[in-house]
Amino acid sequence: MRLLGANLRKLLRRPASWVTLLLLIALLALIYFALIAAARTATDPQAALGARLFVTFPRAYELVLTLILGIGGLLAVTYGAAIGGSEWGWGTLKAAVARGESRSRYSLVNYAAVAVFVIVGLALAFLIGVVGAAIGALVLGAGLDGMTDRDGLLGLPELFGRAGLALSMNAAFGYAIATVARSQLAGIAVGVGLFFAEGIAGLFLPDVFQWFPFSASSAVTAASGDAAIGGGGASAIVTQLDPNTAIIAVVVWLVVALGVTAVFTERAEIGG
C-alpha cells in the first residue's frame, strides 16, 4: 500500500496527468460544440438527427462514454507509455531495484496507480461530457427528461465499469510498449502508431482487427451492431464484436499487457 500511495501522490504531481485530462476534456468540449453547431445548421435531416442523438438522454450517457473511449483510447495509451517509459528513462526503476524492491511488483503497482488515474480521469471527463450533452440538449430543445430515466441510470455503473476497464487496458498497452522499448518517447510513438495503424487496417480487415486492443475497447459500451469510434478514430468502422465479447477481448489484452510488462521488467538488464 505504501508503494501504491507513493505512486498515486507522484502521479498527482505529474504534469502529464493534468495535461492528458485537460486534453481529453478540451477535445470532448470541442466535439460537443461541433455537434451542437452541426445539429443547428445541418440542412440534411438525417445528419441533424444523428447529431441530436448525442444530446438526447438517456442514450447520451452511453454515447458520452463511447466518445471518451474513442478519444481516450489514444490518450490512455499515450499516458501509460509516458509513465511506464519514464521509469526507465529517468532511472527511477533502477533506483528502486537497487534498494531491493521487486521489479515486477514495482512495475505493476506503478501501473495500478496509472489505472486509478485513468478511471478518475474517465469519471471527470464523463461528468464534463454529460454537462456538455445537457447543454446541447437545452440548446437544441431536446429536453432533459431522459437524464433521470431509471433504466438509463441503473445501467450507468455497468457502462462506466466497462469503459474504465477498456481505458485501463489501453493504458496497460502503452505501459507495456514503453516497458519493452525502455523509453517514454519510443513507447508513445509506437503506441500512437499502433492506434492509427489498427484503425486503418481495420478498414480492410474488420473481422480480424475487431479483436485488436483499440477496436475491442471501443466496443465495450456499444449496443450490438452499433457504430463505435474505433481504433485510429476510424468512425467508419462498424465494430462487430458485441459488448460482452469485447469485454472478454479487453480482459485478455489487459492480462497480456501486464504479463509482458512483468516478465520483461523481471528479466531485463537495467542499465543507465
Added chain:
Amino acid sequence: MTTGSGVALATQGLAKRYGPRVALDGLDLRVPEGVVYGFLGPNGAGKTTTMRILTGLVRPDAGRVELLGRPFGRGDRRRLFEVGALIESPAFYPFLSGRENLRSLAATGAPVTSGRIDELLTLVNLRDRAGDKVSGYSLGMKQRLGIAGALLSDPRLLLLDEPANGLDPAGIVGMRDTLRALAAAGKTVFVSSHILSEVQQLVDVVGIIANGRLVREGPVETLLREEGSVRIRVSPGDVARAGAALAGVAGAPAVAAETGPEGGWLSVRFDPGRADELNRALAAAEIYASRVEAGTNLEALFLDLTGSRPDVGSAGEPTPPPATGWRS
C-alpha cells in the same frame, strides 16, 4: 554489526559480456568491513557493470557475489535492504521536490524510519531546498540528494558510483567527512571514482581494475609504498656515479636514468618514506642532489597499473607520459 567473516563484499570470477565485448573477465574483489574502498579503473574497465551486478540490476554470466557475508544471486533481492547505492547518475522525478523524491524512494525496498528523510536532508545540506522541484537543482545538489537516497535505509554497505560528480569543494569535503564517519561507525563504503586525488584522501583500501580484471588491490598506503618512486636530479656529469651509489641502496634494477629534455634525472623505485637514505648515499659519494622528489600518488600508480596514458591534446596516437612525470 559485522558479518563474522570480516568481508562486506566479495566477488569471485565475476564475468559479463555484452555481445562480443567483454565487460568483466573473472573479477575477484574482497572488500573488508568497515573501510572505505576505492574502486578504480579507466573508462570501460567494468566498474559500472560491477556496480550494476552488485545491486541486482544486471546478472553476471559467471562468477559469485557475496554481500555482507552471504551469497547474493537471483532471488536474493532482500539482501539489498542492507545496501545503499548510487549507481551512475542520481535518478529522480524532476517534477517532485527533493523531499518528495526521497519519500517516493522510501516507499520501495526496506522500510525507512520516520524522521530519517529530514535527518538526511540536513546531513547533505539540502534542508533549505528540500521543497524545491528537483528539475531546478544543480548537478551537485542532485548528487547530494542521491547520496541521501543511498543512505535512506541506514545501510551496512554503501555502493557509490562517482559520488563527487558535480560537487563543489565544500560538498566534496562534506561528502568525504560523511563517508569517513560512516566507515568509522563500522559501515562499509565502496566508492568508484575518477577523481584520484580525492580517492587518495578518502579511501583505506583500493582496488584497481583494467579490462574487466583486478590488477591490484590493497591498502592505499601499502600500494603507494610498494609502487613508490623517488626522483633525484644531479649534475648531468654525475649521473653514472650517482646511479651506482643509488643502486647500492635500492638495488640496480630499481634505478634508471631518465631520458628527457632536462638532463641529470634519475628515478629510483623505492619507498618514498625512505628517500633520505638515497640522499645520504649520494652525499657519501660526494654527489649532491639539486632536487629530490619523493613519493608517488594514486594517479601515477593508476596510470602505471592500467596502462592508461594521458590523452588530452592527443590527436590519435596515445601521448607518452610527460618527461617530468613520476615514472622511471
